[in-house]
Amino acid sequence: MQLLEERILKDGKVFAGNVLKVDSFLNHQIDVGLLDAMGAEISRLFAGAGITKVLTIEASGIAVGCFAARRLECPLLFAKKTKTLNIKGEVYTSKVESFTHQCTYDIIASKDFLNENDTVLIVDDFLAKGNALIGLIDIVRQSGAKLAGCAIAIEKGYQGGGDKLRTQGIRVESMAIVESMDEQTGSVTFRR
Amino acid sequence: MQLLEERILKDGKVFAGNVLKVDSFLNHQIDVGLLDAMGAEISRLFAGAGITKVLTIEASGIAVGCFAARRLECPLLFAKKTKTLNIKGEVYTSKVESFTHQCTYDIIASKDFLNENDTVLIVDDFLAKGNALIGLIDIVRQSGAKLAGCAIAIEKGYQGGGDKLRTQGIRVESMAIVESMDEQTGSVTFRR
Numbered sequence: 001m002q003l004l005e006e007r008i009l010k011d012g013k014v015f016a017g018n019v020l021k022v023d024s025f026l027n028h029q030i031d032v033g034l035l036d037a038m039g040a041e042i043s044r045l046f047a048g049a050g051i052t053k054v055l056t057i058e059a060s061g062i063a064v065g066c067f068a069a070r071r072l073e074c075p076l077l078f079a080k081k082t083k084t085l086n087i088k089g090e091v092y093t094s095k096v097e098s099f100t101h102q103c104t105y106d107i108i109a110s111k112d113f114l115n116e117n118d119t120v121l122i123v124d125d126f127l128a129k130g131n132a133l134i135g136l137i138d139i140v141r142q143s144g145a146k147l148a149g150c151a152i153a154i155e156k157g158y159q160g161g162g163d164k165l166r167t168q169g170i171r172v173e174s175m176a177i178v179e180s181m182d183e184q185t186g187s188v189t190f191r192r
Numbered sequence: 193m194q195l196l197e198e199r200i201l202k203d204g205k206v207f208a209g210n211v212l213k214v215d216s217f218l219n220h221q222i223d224v225g226l227l228d229a230m231g232a233e234i235s236r237l238f239a240g241a242g243i244t245k246v247l248t249i250e251a252s253g254i255a256v257g258c259f260a261a262r263r264l265e266c267p268l269l270f271a272k273k274t275k276t277l278n279i280k281g282e283v284y285t286s287k288v289e290s291f292t293h294q295c296t297y298d299i300i301a302s303k304d305f306l307n308e309n310d311t312v313l314i315v316d317d318f319l320a321k322g323n324a325l326i327g328l329i330d331i332v333r334q335s336g337a338k339l340a341g342c343a344i345a346i347e348k349g350y351q352g353g354g355d356k357l358r359t360q361g362i363r364v365e366s367m368a369i370v371e372s373m374d375e376q377t378g379s380v381t382f383r384r
Contacts, residue, residue: 023302
């Protein structure tokens with residue numbers, strides 16, 4: 001998606017340790033116009049897939065998920081990272097290893113909102129090694145729902161998570177795929 | 193806002209300990225159509241206030257914030273609850289006591305995205321004692337920005353946080369104000 005690639009080149013910052021900082025428009029401050037355009041593109045790509053629910057994970061997946069779900073005209077469900085007092089009843093649960101936070105955490109989603117009658121699109125802001133997606137896919141499988149695929153804002157192609165899922169036959173659509181970054185020059189190259 | 197009050201009466205559940213569970217449409221599964229309608233109403237209420245930024249707090253404030261910011265045609269900034277590796281540079285920080293999680297946590301927002309030229313609308317999904325809002329207002333004051341007011345999806349009026357802020361001259365607009373709840377009958381009464 002040209003609009004997103006241009007924005008990454010303009011405002012993204014490359015730091016040591018494979019960090020692409022896009023917190024001026026994607027995951028701290030959010031350019032809601034850009035995200036709405038991403039939602040429209042995701043909706044176009046998955047039109048006709050019969051999606052009944054968008055599934056994402058807190059916190060920074062929620063914004064992309066909101067605009068995708070709005071365009072697809074279905075509810076958004078966001079998996080939570082810790083069990084809070086307000087979650088009652090039965091939940092699906094899975095474990096996710098976090099690259100950003102260097103820890104493993106549990107994700108949960110209520111069984112009330114996902115079942116075998118659903119067709120699910122998983123949405124997230126970033127895809128690197130794919131750990132968050134693997135946890136979300138696990139939850140979809142536990143629910144018996146059909147997985148239509150995954151839609152991602154920015155995929156770090158060189159970390160291999162997206163291609164691993166594609167090899168397994170899972171449809172993964174990323175609005176921008178970063179093929180390489182150089183922390184010395186700050187340059188970013190996209191997959192063609 | 194009639195649409196939201198009707199939805200609370202239809203799908204909200206009252207539990208012991210002052211818990212109003214609205215996770216089927218507001219803070220776990222999200223009815224994006226309803227939230228977009230709330231965004232439109234918030235935009236109508238604050239039209240002409242010259243808002244340059246919507247400020248909310250992760251995680252469940254993000255969805256309401258997205259649709260409010262989209263309608264107000266300005267960026268959304270969400271305060272984070274823990275310092276992550278991806279936040280570099282200087283931050284505003286404040287402390288919030290959580291009713292839901294029964295703990296105190298730090299909230300942070302980058303100084304890159306909020307300054308004295310901004311006019312800020314604070315948005316959140318819930319307002320009870322007002323602790324999260326007080327933390328967000330503190331961040332706005334640290335930044336030197338102008339505070340236009342606060343827009344909330346559901347205020348628990350009987351917990352007093354909203355009225356306390358109003359007494360201080362802060363404009364607080366809630367899409368629904370719950371005046372009382374009865375966990376025995378499950379009934380919910382709204383402020384008129």
